[in-house]
Amino acid sequence: MNELGVALRAWRDRLEPRAVGLAHGSSRRVTGLRRAELAQLAGISPEYVVRLEQGRAGTPSAQVCSALARALQLSDEEQGHLFRLAGHAENPALVPQLIPQSVHRIVQQLTASPVLVCDAAWRMLHYNALFAATFGDPTTRSDDDRNALIYQFEGAATRVRQTPAERSAFEESLVADLRATSSRYPRDPDVAALIARLERSARFRELWALKLVGEHQTAQKIVVHPDVGDIALDSNVLVIQGTNLRLVVDTPRPGTDARSKLDLLATIGIQQMSASSPG
Structure with missing residues (x-):
């Protein structure tokens, strides 16, 4: 077991099941959360949690x-420690990917809207249940493919429909x-690798050659949902000061x-929705 595994085990042991909405029955033989419960809450496999705690997994993304x-309901300081133990040390040369607790709290409050958090290179870092129910669960794709630019320029199947002008x-x-x-x-190697990957797309090369510099702020889209039909949405992007995170x-x-369609999706929930790719 390495230092990362020790920390994860300690944080898991201290978290009361009732704090995350789980029953604390008398039959429980462990303090805190079970590995399977942590895995469910984090959206990863129980086997991966075991490997992380035993120091047998590679660097987690x-x-x-x-x-x-x-x-695990970590504080900002604990989250920073987790990132450092996992090899994601704070470095001003790298795109920040650590999401402050204040941003998590904002997302938790915005339950009536689909919300996505991306880093400055448009990697999808976090989203709420209504985003998954509306656009499809992003975890159906690998970590490397979970990027809004890759979805757009690699022709991934999505539920989003735009007019040629909107697109x-x-x-x-x-x-x-x-x-x-x-x-x-x-000097961020991941940004350079992303650009190199996107340059396989003729459309991206065309736009990249224009050398335009700007800030993506708004978009209009129609989500073609398999259960509730077309959903017309306006998308607004808020940049989080100090981190350059994008709150969509x-x-x-x-x-x-x-x-009314978003309210229906919020009521039914993500687990009863058909799986698809996000927009």
Whole structure:
């Protein structure tokens, strides 16, 4: 067992099941959470939790670290310690991926809207249940593929429908935002690798050659949902000061029935929705 495994075990042992909505029956033989319970809360497999605690797993991704920190209800300081133990030390040359507790609290309050948290390179780090129910569960894709730019330029199947004009503006805005990120973090190898991967796309190469620099702020989209039909959404992006995290909040478009459809999805819940890829 390494230091990361020791810390995870200690944090798991101290967390009362009732604090995360689990019954604390008299038959429980362990203090705190069981490994399977932590795995369920974090969206990973119980076997992976075992390997992490025993020091037999490779370096967990920032997305996994964020999910574990959220499930274990770590403080900002503890979350930073988890990231350092996992090899994601704070480095001003790298795109920040640590999500402050204040941002987690904001996401928890925005239950009426699909909400996604991305880093400055548009990696999907965290999302709420309504986002998964609306767009599909992002965990159906690997960590490396869980990126809004990769979805857009590699032709992944999504539930999002846009007009040609909306799609063009959306792609141009995303690429301009990525160029700003690349200049802000010129020594981040993951940003360089992302750009190299995206350059396989002719459309991305075309937009990248324009050398536009900007900030992606808004978009309009129609979500073609297999259970409730078309949902018209307005997407707004809020940049978290100090971290450059992107808080993407989708709200129902005025004059449509999107509000009632989102309410229905929130009632039914993600587990009864058909799985698909996010938008």
